[in-house]
Amino acid sequence: MCGIHVTLSPAPQTISPDLELCICNRGPDFLGRQTRSVADPWSLTFISTVLALRGDHLTKQPLTHPTSESVLCWNGEAWRIGGRQVEGNDGEAILDLLVEASASTASSPDAILDVLRTIEGPFAFVSYDQSRQTLFFGRDRLGRRSLMFHQGSTPGALTLSSVAQSCDSSWREVEADGIYSVDCSQPQGIAGGPVRHDWLTGSCADFVSSIGRFNTSLPSTKSVLTSSSSSVGALEEQLLNSLRLRVLNVPRPPSLDISSSTRVALLFSGGLDCTVLARLVHELLDKDQSVDLINVAFENPRVVAQLEKEAGGKPVNFYEACPDRITGRRSLAELEMVCPGRAFRFVAVNVPYSETLAHRDQVISLIHPHNTEMDLSIAYALYFAARGQGITSAGNSDLNTPELQYRSPARVLLSGLGADELFGGYGRHAVAFSRLGYPGLVDELLLDVSRLSKRNLGRDDRVMAHWGKEVRFPYLDECLVRWAMETPAWEKCDFDNGEDISGVEAGKRVLRLLALDLGMGGVAKEKKRAIQFGTRTAKMESGRVKGTTLIS
Structure with missing residues (x-):
């Protein structure tokens, strides 16, 4: 970077x-x-x-x-x-x-x-x-x-x-x-x-995003996507190849603590996309390298007031009540169970509202020319996550162990961005299928992949690189994207089959089945959640503000 x-x-x-x-x-x-x-x-x-x-x-x-x-x-x-x-x-x-x-x-x-x-x-x-x-x-x-x-x-x-x-x-x-x-x-x-x-x-x-041709074929017969389907194994191979480039041979970060073994961190909500990456990183890194899992939660005054009202005015640990914090700790426990010997360090980044306000002008300057409330709420989460400053504990998933102030030395961050577009993880993909079947789903997936270059990745790069960190996107490796384009829609998300056959929902089913194969049944069933709602950066002051509202 x-x-x-x-x-x-x-x-x-x-x-x-x-x-x-x-x-x-x-x-x-x-x-x-x-x-x-x-x-x-x-x-x-x-x-x-x-x-x-x-x-x-x-x-x-x-x-x-x-x-x-x-x-x-x-x-x-x-x-x-x-x-x-x-x-x-x-x-x-x-x-x-x-x-x-x-x-x-x-x-x-x-x-x-x-x-x-x-x-x-x-x-x-x-x-x-x-x-x-x-x-x-x-x-x-x-x-x-x-x-x-x-x-x-x-x-x-x-x-x-x-x-x-x-x-x-x-x-x-x-x-x-x-x-x-x-x-x-x-x-x-x-x-x-x-x-x-x-x-x-x-x-x-006819190349999409100047990378490859999109497979618009439709199934001639009803097929079922299962753990034994070829696309599940192919996805694991693609992800491992992508991760090898991004996590191996990362130089030791400059640090006062020369014994530090952490070189890579993940932006970790505990959701499907990032937890599968963490699980596969475990397969690649030397056993003595620890991995930081950075999980962000914000003090949202509007939400805090509601939680305290529900608690009858008693103090509430609103950080631990954040949706991404709950999911993150749950997925950490599953990772620790299936990855023995790996030191995963859960970094709980708690951002007081006063600190959010103190950095507001800096974040607005970094995201320019993007200037909507949604831009700002997403940027807040990425900005403080990349800083990597929070608390951790010896037991990680055990809240009863002493907490330690910590700042991640890792200068390489991994993000799960891109999986939803490639494998049908958004609600609109299910809606497109329910309305028009596979032709509608194919059109929606093609639209999403063609818009990858229009995503706000430049904005995200500016807010995270501000802390001297480089974010890497394993799902957006050109080889993996090309493979995902060439793979038929029903081998990624077969919406014509229910959960009773495979045990997981249709959205991103190929990735969910991979999570099952990797021993993470709970992670395989995690629902999609937007970052601004998982971390509670959305609508901090008023519930009536729209994401498209320009920053004042």
Whole structure:
């Protein structure tokens, strides 16, 4: 994870102390600057910060090539390039490939674009090809990393940044729909605007999210999805392959406690998606590595008042009454039972209302240009979860053991986001099937997968990276997403069969059956719950506020 801030302007630019702090928070290990003169009087200023998670050494940014003087600001993870897994530092490997491609094609940028098109993983980047005086920038196909775009009052000027410099309405997110380029050789700057290049070339018009073709076939006969179905085993294999990239070889976090064995943490509601990840992480990590399970609960004044009223005015432990806290402790107990020898540390993040208010302006600044009450309530939960500061106890699921103040040292966070879209976990999927059968379900699933790149992942990246953490999404690995697209709907969620056959509900049934196979019967039956309701960040002051209401 890194911070990026790049400007094209008539003179080298400086940034405000507040913005520099935000950029440094994203990459606390190193801050670097580079400048390049382009068409007179224009200059490019590159600022990058680094959170070192790849390779055996700290790789300083902006990355610069010693002979070509090309520059790369890289924020993210290239798990595969050209279908091959990347060893060592991915940013260095990408810059070498870009320079090589530039040297091989003096007249066309196609070879440079082809290098970028072969990268799989979550990323945002800004790359400057010195020989062409061309700036390339973009976000990955699913938009898992933040990159903002701003054209200010100076005609032809451009700013690209991981975080907006202000809540100015002219800041917007770079779309995840392709690679963009800017010709910096003209004296008028970028008056013509950036040029967009598709992620895919050739006959790929029917590809969804520029990743693969969606299987729209319908069943010819009634089939039953069970634990022995091939899709259940295939999903386990896909998840294990995705997790290997994301949890193995994570460097030890810098910590005052050099004995710390925690390198990975999960955003843990206790729900199906995240608990299956925790269970499979247990299969991959060395036994001596502990895993932090970060569970968030908020003091919601409106809910607290109701709980105290029901209790007749007696004190209420409203944090432990939060839906996600209840589910989290229950799923922890099941994990401890099926994963003997693994140290799962339950981190109870309790957020007083006063602390929520104290961080409100910071969170609003980070989520910009998103500006609704729903954006804010979701962002609160992710923001405080990523900080990882809470209480834990020696017994974890035993509330009677002494509590200890704790802050997770893990700089890699795992999120279960994406499972609902891929495997039919939302209520609207059941509604679509009840109205139109499999044709309706297929259409709804296709719509959700096609909108993955439009999800608010840039917003989520900004609020979590603020704490020097990198969130990784195992369900959104390109190979797993491609497999899920190609798998028929009835092999993921067979809504024409009831619970009596498989023992679990139809929504995300393939994942629920995997949970059963992994020994977690209780987790397999957990219901879907939105994060803002599970943590109680929704409607903190008034029950009448709508999620679409603009933040005041």
